[in-house]
Amino acid sequence: MPIGAHVGKQIRELRQRYNSGEGISQEALAGHIGVTPNTISRWETGVYRPSLEDLEKLARFFAVPIMRFFPSEHHDEANSDQLLMLLRAAKQLHPDDLEELTKFAEFRRARRIYAGKSRPRAGRKGSKHK
Amino acid sequence: MNSWEYYDDLKRLARQVRAENGLKSPRVTLREMRRIYFRHDIELDVWPYKFKSVRGAFISDDLGATVMVAANLPEDPMIFTLAHELKHFYRDRHLRISYCDQSNMDRTLEIGAEVFAAELIFPDADFAAHLKQMKIGKNACSPKNLVQLKHSTRTTLSYAGLAIKAERLHFAPPGSLTKVKTWRSLERELRLKT
Numbered sequence: 001m002p003i004g005a006h007v008g009k010q011i012r013e014l015r016q017r018y019n020s021g022e023g024i025s026q027e028a029l030a031g032h033i034g035v036t037p038n039t040i041s042r043w044e045t046g047v048y049r050p051s052l053e054d055l056e057k058l059a060r061f062f063a064v065p066i067m068r069f070f071p072s073e074h075h076d077e078a079n080s081d082q083l084l085m086l087l088r089a090a091k092q093l094h095p096d097d098l099e100e101l102t103k104f105a106e107f108r109r110a111r112r113i114y115a116g117k118s119r120p121r122a123g124r125k126g127s128k129h130k
Numbered sequence: 131m132n133s134w135e136y137y138d139d140l141k142r143l144a145r146q147v148r149a150e151n152g153l154k155s156p157r158v159t160l161r162e163m164r165r166i167y168f169r170h171d172i173e174l175d176v177w178p179y180k181f182k183s184v185r186g187a188f189i190s191d192d193l194g195a196t197v198m199v200a201a202n203l204p205e206d207p208m209i210f211t212l213a214h215e216l217k218h219f220y221r222d223r224h225l226r227i228s229y230c231d232q233s234n235m236d237r238t239l240e241i242g243a244e245v246f247a248a249e250l251i252f253p254d255a256d257f258a259a260h261l262k263q264m265k266i267g268k269n270a271c272s273p274k275n276l277v278q279l280k281h282s283t284r285t286t287l288s289y290a291g292l293a294i295k296a297e298r299l300h301f302a303p304p305g306s307l308t309k310v311k312t313w314r315s316l317e318r319e320l321r322l323k324t
Contacts, residue, residue, distance in 0.1 A: 086227050094182045101187060104177055104198050112193050
């Protein structure tokens, strides 16, 4: 399955399982993420691919790691990431900061998977996530 | 190499980076920092989510070199943080990750990054020359003098950074500037008089 379709399937699944299976409408989710309901629909059907920044927002909304959106073969890659292991060992950091840095490290790895290449594009240097 | 030699070495490196990148004034901008990052192929992420005390982090691994900086930092501290993380790129890549917060500021590597950043933005020699030009001698620099210096040079080094530098170079007695918390009101006061 192409990665866009997989991501879309995961978004739909999370949306339908939200709040102990009660679910959340595309409209309500769109309101939380700051996009239109149409966009959510198009993400779910794989017509559009959400940006990595949108995936980060979705991950935070559903309280799941960003890797949740990617096929399972990538989960091992994230779990064995030495960087994440180093972070987990950083005892002096405030737990909230440790969690945020871990999310950043996961975001960075997700970017590689999403871009499908080993180094990010030079053109996006310094871009500010919206 | 002892700590002081290490810090001197980092100051030399900072001046070399300034020379290589055509930084001639104490006003180092975000655009100039981004250009240096681009030259070294360092990925820069301005992270929009909140940290309690982390200002930035440097990561170097199989994905390359990345610097993350907290988006909520004001411009001058952001420039300083980018300069701080640049030191980790030059000297600490083997550590894979370095983060900059208040809990690890007593470590030599982190102090070194602060020394490097302060020298990159406003070299000690230039700082001393400016103060001498203002006819300020040993232990004679007041908080108002620093406000005047910041405005006349338009330096992007923060007041905290300028205060540390002035005390370390003996332009002010220890604690006389670094304990000042009223820089903005001093700025307003001076602007009223001009």
